[in-house]
Amino acid sequence: MDPDIQRIPISKLIKNIESIADLGIRAILLFGIPSYKDDNATSAFDDKGIVQQSIDIIHKHFGDSIAIITDVCLCQYSSHGHCGIIKNQKVDNDSSIATLKKVAVSHAGAGADFVAPSAMMDGQVKAIRDGLDDAGFSDTGIIGYSAKQASPLYAPFRDVAHSTPEFGDRRSYQMPTSNAREAIREIEFDINEGVDIIMIKPAIPYLDLIYQAKTRTTLPICAYS
Template sequence: MMNGHYNRHRRLRVSGNMRAMVRETHLHPEDFIYPIFVLEGQNKKYPVASMPGVYQVSLDYLNEEIQEAVDLGIKSVIVFGVPAEKDEVGSQAYCDTGIVQRALSQLKEAFPDTVLIADTCLCQYTDHGHCGIVKEGKVLNDPTLQLLAATAVSQAKAGADIIAPSNMMDGFVAAIRSALDEAGFEDVPVMSYAVKYSSAYYGPFRDAAHSSPQFGDRKTYQMDPANRLEALREAESDTAEGADFLIIKPALAYLDIIRDVKNQHNLPLVAYNVSGEYSMIKAAAENGWIDERAIVLEMLTGMKRAGADLIITYFAKDAARWLKDNE
């Protein structure tokens, strides 16, 4: 075949600098949202057995954990609470002296420029482990909205810059937006877990947050992993109700959903690189089966290429460190 009768795509791959010139997708530390689990008490830093490198920390360890993230160029953190007490209505979620509220207040004072995101849900705080009020074995939608709204307002008062409701109740964005506005928090955005699947990838998180349901499952409110069009309907509803960000959770097995939602909505899109995705890579790396650094950066790049503007990931610190090493 004569030269010129076919395309020579390899011309743009001949050297590292050439490949860098034409690289289409770039990761930056500010793309990452770092998750942190905060415990009641003092002098506590407990490793999560199923998530190597992830810890539950008490408030006296919290600042040093976040300082490390800030020093690496990470601009935002999402705070999950592990309360000492639980009850049937999750009252510690919306208590003004709850663990998340105290963590937010402490972090806002120590790191005023860091974007503080509050996970807004009830499952860690209820004794039954479900994301709402339960009656006769059924999770009630509308009564739960009142508690979620109260939680959001309490978190905003404590210093949350963004409210991130993760419960998947119908109408939760509208209820929270209305409550925030009425309380004078019109400028606090809502980062909605708009598309949250009932996924097997959440297992390790439930160890970290102590949030496993005590009966049944969450399939009546989290989405069927087989469904694609339903994701578009969920995202459309949350956008109409006033969401400022949309989260897709999980990420790795749902890259098509990330792209679909990105194609239809102009809001900032967040991929949640969940605990199971994290732990699988950690386990394989510890066995020497994969190159952890290369795999993680490739995976996160894939999520961003699929359409994610931001990524919640337990790899945030490691990934930011590796990106700095590559500079």
């Protein structure tokens, strides 16, 4: 594991966020490493899960001074390492978005200000928006990983999260790097489904997508490198 990439235990969470807050940073994005994994990623929507506990601790200590964004994906919670539910050795989109909705509602219930679905499943933003609204969390925002390219730059994260797929890869649901038109179409889908902020990841190699997205919407654009 890269020594510059760290996993922060709950016992050191407050100290680390205090150092971030001292720099003037007022928002954090949480990723969880669960204590157990299974085929259906049930630890991702466990009300006593690592992310849910962390949200509660942060809110109790910092109040509204730190905005909490949570990653909503299944890869680090599933035994197979894919971002969705697997059926017959393939990612099942409908089962996946149903589970992602559970995860998002669980995070909102713990107090997340924004949820950020990164699984790149078709219709995930609409499913999550509907789920949040139905559960009474209409004020919880969605930051969509609207254009998430299939990139080798994610390797360090997969290493630290132990989330490398056991079989195949994620190119069947992440964006092809050579097709900007498809990325723009996915951004437009997310806008129509109710996303509040658009994310482009990785950002530095795709500044053209940021520019093109900016000409098509007035929504905020998040650049993740």
